[in-house]
Amino acid sequence: MCYGISIYLSESDTFNKNWMEKAAVSGFQYIFTSLHIPEERDVDYVKQVKWLGKTAQEFHMEVMADVSPASLERLGLSFNELPSITEWGISGIRMDYGFTAKQIAWLSHHLKIGLNASTIDEEQLKKLMDEGLQPHQTEAWHNFYPKPFTGISKQYLYERNALFHRYGIQTMAFIQGDEQLRGPLHVGLPTIENHRHVSPTLAALELQEMNTDKICVGDLNLTNKTLQELKFVMEGTVPLYADFNKGYEIFDNMVHTNRMDAAEYVIRSVESRQLPSKFQPEAHELDVFNEGTITVENELYGRYAGELQICLGDIPADTKTNVAGRIKQESLSLMKKVGSGKRFVLLHSKVK
Known part of the structure; x- marks a missing residue:
């Protein structure tokens, strides 16, 4: 290209x-x-x-x-x-x-x-x-x-x-x-x-x-x-602007790869489960994770602990899943371009 x-x-x-x-x-x-x-x-x-x-x-x-x-x-x-x-x-x-x-x-x-x-x-x-x-x-x-x-x-x-x-x-x-x-x-x-x-x-x-x-x-x-x-x-990387919740800044400017067997409802980061960081369960009162929500599986999820996902649509909330932040409105359309095996990067700060 x-x-x-x-x-x-x-x-x-x-x-x-x-x-x-x-x-x-x-x-x-x-x-x-x-x-x-x-x-x-x-x-x-x-x-x-x-x-x-x-x-x-x-x-x-x-x-x-x-x-x-x-x-x-x-x-x-x-x-x-x-x-x-x-x-x-x-x-x-x-x-x-x-x-x-x-x-x-x-x-x-x-x-x-x-x-x-x-x-x-x-x-x-x-x-x-x-x-x-x-x-x-x-x-x-x-x-x-x-x-x-x-x-x-x-x-x-x-x-x-x-x-x-x-x-x-x-x-x-x-x-x-x-x-x-x-x-x-x-x-x-x-x-x-x-x-x-x-x-x-x-x-x-x-x-x-x-x-x-x-x-x-x-x-x-x-x-x-x-x-x-x-x-x-x-x-070959799709840039996505994101707001991170406190404690999840580790993912800022990190390049991820969506799994080759791309899921229908979420983008799944290959690299996130390889990180040493593990996350304790965090209470939330959500029934639904909305489109653009960035989630991380906590220790209750066993072998999936630490996996970062981005919701492509609304999915049921889960106590085994923490909310790490969300994709900014301006990047929701770009998020749809993160296909099978595609790299993406989460950017917190805009360049002026």
């Missing part, structure tokens, strides 16, 4: 460099930029693209640039000269419209190529393959959708991903940001419409579930909190 950010050349060099640095430190590996955005006027594209390529190399990040025939005019390049763009620090080209199958296939022998994953059909894909398209040099990039209610569905993205994977081509999709949203509408830049109003972390986890190979932030940047969360996600 590979993560990237979007850089818009109309933003200041200082803003863009700071965002690249923060993203690189957090584990992001590539940059997407577009060279044919209508709102971007008075941009010296040659100067800015060369600056972007050089700066990205400083942070060991690849750059994929979205181009059209009109973009080539702005760059002062003919189509046959496009491979020379690697000398500017650009790793590949996403070819949106106006190019023939023969041109795209030819260029894939010289550059990394991005196809439009949301619009190309299988007949067109077969034609590209017949023309000599190099799958290992090709990626399929979904669009982002600035206008509300125009994004694609989860099912459509899943089906499109499956199509390209059959031809050995990796896929990419966008998640929205959560600090500075890009204009002119400022309502997020996701690929999937239903991701427009969820956290970027949940959107990323769902794109992973749909077998998306690369995930890119469409908007201008992310909060430090979300960067921390996505860093966990890149490592």
